[in-house]
Amino acid sequence: MTEPRWLNADERRAWLAQVSINTLLPAALDTQLHHARKLSLFDYNVLAMLSEADGRFLPMSELAARTSASLSRLSHVVTKLQNRGWVERRPHPGDARVTTAHLTDAGMETIEELAPGHVEAVRSLFLDALSAEDVADLARIGEKIVGRLDEDHWILRESKQS
Amino acid sequence: MTEPRWLNADERRAWLAQVSINTLLPAALDTQLHHARKLSLFDYNVLAMLSEADGRFLPMSELAARTSASLSRLSHVVTKLQNRGWVERRPHPGDARVTTAHLTDAGMETIEELAPGHVEAVRSLFLDALSAEDVADLARIGEKIVGRLDEDHWILRESKQS
DNA sequence: CCGATGAAGTTGAACCGTCAATCTTAAATT
């Protein structure tokens, strides 16, 4: 029953800013992508991760990790993307439990069409607000936070490149 | 039709970290609050903003601004909180278009009960990853981003205290 | 003082995400 340590001024500012960014940024990007091709930021990230993967496919579990999503959420979304002809499911040859999600040619075309506008939106809503030092600081700080939320998060492997 | 400027290494790291934080952090806090009292982070923020307001009430529009939400979303949520007895709606005496949301005594008790655990969770998932300088940097950078997303965001008024 | 414009707010439908239950297959235990 000890008194909790409330937030000091900087902590409060950092926290409130984070909450606002969390709400406003995905909303703005969702809107842009929805207008362009009726998909969400999450849909886009799924396609983007597949497009960058070797052979343009990944096991569902790995894809879930790379999009920070639950397997359940991913499964629903892949079903939707499959219905639009952008993704295919195939069984994994070596392990019958595993399903792999493959980006189709149509899916690749879609993301290539969408990428320039999306990158522009990320710049204008996010990166253009910041100096190069800010971006470097934010990368460092952001990865610390990600490490707190998930010690084994894949993006930490990427930048550590041991 | 000029070639888009793709993200450089730091930009990509900052952006990917932001996307992951955006997904994982609200999910973790939602889970904590949902276990404690069956409410979401957004519900909590609504109650928190009311509890900090003069007289424990705010017009719907102002409450929407302070929670970075659409009026529609807020209206649905206030209806839910009203059904639980934590919030009341009242007409505004001066302007008949305005509805004010008031925090009830039961609502106040609820947020006082919830606050210590929530602050602890914010610390352990977010702030404890960072040094004091990190927090200050993040506050500064975060407010820059918020300013990009919404020039007139209320949190910018708070810290400028001119 | 009257009509147009726009702000404040609500509502219902459609869509998305979460949770718990379930299924199949691999690995570990004995």
Added chain:
DNA sequence: AATTTAAGATTGACGGTTCAACTTCATCGG
């Protein structure tokens, strides 16, 4: 080898969010 345990994935129901349509009321220009 049989049994148990855990990993990978899917599904349906439920609750939350968004979008568009609508209502009410204030304000501004004539």
